[in-house]
Amino acid sequence: MPSDPMPPLGAVLPRHRDLYYxxxxxxxxxxxVTDLTSPGTGESLGTxxxxxxxxxxxxxxxARRGFAEWRDVAPLERAKILRRMAQIVRDNARDLALIDAADCGNPVTAMLGDADIASAQLDFFAGLVTEMKGASIPMGxxxxxxSMREPRGVVAKILPFNHPFMFCAGKIAAPLAAGNAVVVKPPEQAPLSSLRFAELIEGLLPEGVFNLVPGGRAVGEVLASHRHVAMVSLIGSVPTGxxxxxxxxxxxxPMLLELGGKNALIAFPDADPRRVATALAAGMNFTWCGQSCGSTSRGFIHADIYEAVLAHLREACxxxxxxxxxxxETTMGAIVSRTQYDRILDFIGSARAEGARLVTGGGHPADPALAEGCFVEPTVFADVTPSMRIAREEIFGPVLAIASWTSEAAMLEEVNAVDYGLTCSIWTQDLDRAHRTARTVEAGFVWINEVSKHFLGxxxxxxxxxxLGREECLEELLxxxxxxxxxxALGPARPLCGAGA
Known part of the structure; x- marks a missing residue:
């Protein structure tokens, strides 16, 4: 975070609050119109x-009209425009971060990181435009x-509330690089940074190539079902998927879906308890209140280091x-809405009722300055059993469930028992064990002695x-x-000039 003060919020909010197409x-x-309320203060952000x-x-x-023009723009020229968009994001990172902090509740410092990620994704896919290659097949x-690769057409992007700006700017990079037009539905709870982004890039793309439609379920249903939408991409919950x-x-x-997660962090007895505790807190993504599909919200800690990890975990939290x-200075933000806040407190109440041991947190912070906001302390429950709700259901909040294990086979069976399979984090110094565990867990993205990080490519x-599908890589572009x-079919072979002379 730069040392100079942040600008007043009113100076950076979008001037336009309508649709852009x-x-x-x-x-x-x-x-x-719909009313917006800041989850951190309860104050109105307008309509x-x-x-x-x-x-x-x-x-x-x-978007169909825009696609007809954009598809014929040379790939390297499309790349130049994407790179200009990336620079616009970097130049306006502070303003965009502040808008998201007020609108979705994530800390402004973390939102600066989101701006870095979005600009990196725009640059990354700009660099891949010449990799949309076909192949020749020998026929004699x-x-x-x-074969050749062509853009699909109009792509619908339905976005969630946990990283509003990063997803709006970063997730349009691949479809635009490929030559598609996009229609973006920003999150109902936090659309303001997407509107500001539309203001910033206005005029950069041909008309109709980038379109922004704030709205509710009716908009999503049309985008998903319309015959002139060639592909739909969603980041959201399983029911929405x-x-x-x-x-x-x-x-x-075709669809690209990034949905829910009930992800595991597995610690073997040779892992360092302090490092495991730090990883549990980081992997839970407490900074944005656990509101992340990739959060490692279930900890499976071997009995030999279980209590030591719990002791260090209080400090890490x-x-x-x-x-x-x-x-x-804020290191943990607010829950995005009162509805989600009440849902998280209900999960905490069920964990208490079902006999889980509260290690830390469990309620609204005592600070009077936070009384009107949707805040929940970093919450950790130990001695969690598979039958408890917090062991099975995605909470999408700052609630970490910890269980002890002694049988590796039984532990892995429990890890894979849930219907989700997004991420997994494995902690051990045994290379053979790490590889075998990574192969056994049912997850699409596995860290070993690491957690939470994404890597472009x-x-x-x-x-x-x-x-369904994979992002942040060449496969996403394709x-x-x-x-x-x-x-x-080639015609009959012609004799060469002067043949037979």
Missing amino acids: AGAWQRPLAGG VADADATDAEAAILA PNAVNF RAVMRSAAETIK AAYRPGLPTHA APFGGVKLSG AYTQEKNIHI
Whole structure:
């Protein structure tokens, strides 16, 4: 965080609160608006347009026209535009971070990191535009056969509330690099940074290539089912993923889904208890209140180091202090909404009732300055059994469930018993054990002696109910293309000039 003071919030909020499509700001056709409230303070952030199905259809029509132009822009020229977008993100990182802190509740310092990630993704996919390659297939002397990759068309992006700006700017990079047009549905709870991003890049892309439609379920249903949307991408909950799949089935369109997680951190007896405790706290993503699909919310700690890890874990959790999200010193933000806040407290109550041992946290912080906000302390329960709700259900909040184990086979069976399979973190100094465990766990992304980090170029995604497809890699770019095969029959061989002379 820079040492100079942050600008006033009112100076950085978006001036436009409407829809953005066809290269212009548009009023919602039915005139709907929705109120926004800051989860950290309970204060009003004003209103924003609430689109309906007719608005979504208008944006899709605009995107079709934009796609017709954008697909023919040379790949390297598209890359130049993406890099300019990345620089715009870097130049406005502080303002965008402050908007997200006020709107979604994550600490402003962490949101600066989100801006770095978004700009890196734009640069990364700009660098891959020449890798959308086909192949030639040998057919003998009388034919030429080759494949080529083409953009799909209009891509719908349905985004969640936990990283609003990062997902808006970063997740459009791959489809735009591939030559598609995008229609983005920002999160209902926190759309302001997406609106500001649209203001910042206005005029950079051909009209209709980037479109933004704030709204609720009706917008998502149209984007998923519309026959002129070629592909839909969702980051969200499993129920929302199922709804999108049902809608998309009407037009048999491909999907990229990053859904829920109930991820495990496994510690073997040779792991250092202090390092494991630090990893448990970091992997839980307490900074943004555990509101992350990839959070390692289940800890499986060998009995030999169990109590030592718990003792260090209290200290590790103390580094995450709930505070006002817009303050630079805050290390843990607010829950995004009152509804989600109440849901998390219900899970905490069920853990107490079912006999889990509270290690730390468990309630609203005592600081009077936080009384009006949706804050929950970093919460850790020990002695958790498989039958407890906090062991089975995704909470999407700052609640960590810890269990002790002695039988490796029984532990791994329990790790894989849930229907999710996004991430897993394994802690051991035994290389053979680490490799074998990584092969056994049912997860799409595994860390060994590491946690929480993503790496551009490394495919990120889940198995089972945690989703479909892979992101942050070449495979993501290729997913936004479709392969076409072209066969050319050659005419009879002609004699060379002067042959036989």
